[in-house]
Amino acid sequence: MTTRIRPWVRAFRWYSTNLERNPFLVKSVSTATIVALGDIACQKLIEKKPQLDRARTLRMLIHGGLIMGPALSFWHPFLERLVKIRQPHIALICRVAIDQAVFAPSVVGMFFISQGLLSGCSLVEVQERLNTGYRTALFNSWKLWPISNLIIFYLFPLHYRFLMGNIISLGWNTYLSFLNQRVASLAVASPSIPLILRN
Helix, strand or coil: CCCHHHHHHHHHHHHHHHHCCHHHHHHHHHHHHHHHHHHHHHHHHHHCCCCCCCCHHHHHHHHHHHHHHHHHHHHHHHHHHHHCCCCHHHHHHHHHHHHHHHHHHHHHHHHHHHHHCCCCCCCHHHHHHHHHHHHHHHHHHHHHHHHHHHHHHHHHHHHHHHHHHHHHHHHHHHHHHHHHHHHCCCCCCCCCCCCCCCC
């Protein structure tokens, strides 16, 4: 084994071991990291910002660690238990269909709500963000995640689906960060919430 590959193998083994020991913590931390990296990629590669907006990245990191990570920790095992169909291909299609009909609409909504509230928006402004960005984000998620999850659910056991999904979600979170900034221009932060997370 080459010296370039060994660090990745060790990192994968470390991840797998700790994922078994403390799945909730590992999934929350890794999701927070991926979501934050997606925002950094958006700022630097797409928006070409000379200086990183750390408050914005922190908002994304909080969303990943406190909302998406825990939600995914619960959802994947629940979905596996929910579908008890014996035919594997039918079970696969059912899991992906339920995932996209139930989980996807929920997490897209939670994203805009969390980013709005963490930015100090009023409830009216949060509703404006949802009205502006929710449908676009959801429809675009349906262009990516059904086929992605179909492949992930088919090829990987439950234990590794989270990791594979996180790899794909780096690009997805880059897109979400970009879309959120377009939507945010329509909602002004409320001065009644002096959060350090505000721009």
